[in-house]
Amino acid sequence: xxxSTTGTTETSTRGHCMCGQTRWEFTxxxxxxxxxxxxxxxxxxxxxxxxxxxxxRDNFRWTGEPVRTRQSSPGVHRHFCAECGSPMGFEAxxxxxxxxxxxxxxxxxxxFTPTFHVNYQSRLTWLGPxxxxxxxxxxxLHARPSPGAGPG
Ligand SMILES: [Zn+2]
Ligand SMILES: [Zn+2]
Numbered sequence: 001x002x003x004s005t006t007g008t009t010e011t012s013t014r015g016h017c018m019c020g021q022t023r024w025e026f027t028x029x030x031x032x033x034x035x036x037x038x039x040x041x042x043x044x045x046x047x048x049x050x051x052x053x054x055x056x057r058d059n060f061r062w063t064g065e066p067v068r069t070r071q072s073s074p075g076v077h078r079h080f081c082a083e084c085g086s087p088m089g090f091e092a093x094x095x096x097x098x099x100x101x102x103x104x105x106x107x108x109x110x111x112f113t114p115t116f117h118v119n120y121q122s123r124l125t126w127l128g129p130x131x132x133x134x135x136x137x138x139x140x141l142h143a144r145p146s147p148g149a150g151p152g
Contacts (some may be wrong), residue, residue, distance in 0.1 A: 015105040016064065017086035023064030024088065024101065026055040033103065033112060038119035044078060045087050048127045051103035051114055057091075060099045 010027040017023075030053040041050040067079040067088055075093035080086060090100035103112040117123075136143040 013111075014063070014107045015088075015101060016107065017081035017084055017088055017105060019081065019084035019086070021065045021083045022067055022081035022086065022088050023062070024060065024105075025063050026060040026099075026101075028056075028059050030055050031098070032116075033114045035114050035117045036119055037117065037121075037123040039122060040072070041119075042124075044072070045102070048124050051112065052090075053101050053103050053106075053112065054095075055099050055101060057097050057099050060101075 012025050012027050013030075014023065014025045032054045034052055036050050036052055041052075042048065044050075065082065068082040069077050069079050072078050077091045078087065079089035079091070081088055086105065087102055088105060089102075091098070103109055103114070106112060134143075
């Protein structure tokens with residue numbers, strides 16, 4: 001058993017933007033983890049749905065270059081990478097002491113377990129994991145039908 005002078009033994013979770021300049025870290029477990037289907041989140045990320053995790057501001061810190069921040073509506077602050085523009089965080093006056101982070105920016109986004117949806121009424125109806133469409137591995141290049149395989 002090791003002794004620590006700081007007493008800090010909590011695990012850290014880290015994340016970063018697409019270019020790697022903007023980085024974050026928090027300790028302990030997220031307070032919640034969900035999907036948001038609202039139009040603002042969707043447009044901010046240009047993604048059909050956004051996966052979020054909520055942490056306490058006291059357990060959170062930016063560790064890379066300073067983020068840029070845009071007030072998207074009164075009291076709502078959206079943080080993004082100054083270099084590559086990746087959305088990185090959300091803070092709002094109506095969520096005091098909280099920092100919302102994008103699950104997809106985690107170092108290992110696979111280590112995320114969403115437990116609920118919000119704004120489900122705004123979901124895109126074409127988005128759904130349960131459908132009968134072909135499932136391709138790899139990129140779009142692998143999803144193209146072979147020549148002559150069209151309908152008819
Ligand atoms: Zn970046
Ligand atoms: Zn939203």
